[in-house]
Amino acid sequence: MKVHIDEHRCVAGGQCVLVAPDVFDQREEDGIVVLLDDSPASDKAGELQEAVVVCPAAAIRLDQA
Structure with missing residues (x-):
């Protein structure tokens, strides 16, 4: 799975x-998302799907690769 922000x-x-602190973080200065892992393990799929759903700006996209 590939994560895009x-x-x-x-x-x-x-x-x-x-939802997924091993995959996402935020910049100190403005809080904008930082991607820590763009190809997380498959066991993170549930967390990542939830992150997509709860993102208020629809700024996260997943590709099944």
């Missing part, structure tokens, strides 16, 4: 970090 859409809500 759109920093320009991100509104710094932090929901992705709460």
Whole structure:
């Protein structure tokens, strides 16, 4: 699975970090999402799907690779 983020859409809500802290973080200065792992293990699929759903800006996209 491949994770893509759109920093320009991100509104710094932090929901992705709460759901999948091993994959997402936030920049200190503005709270914009930081991708820690763009190809996480398959056991993270549930967390990643939830992160996509809870993102208020729809800034996260997953590709099944």
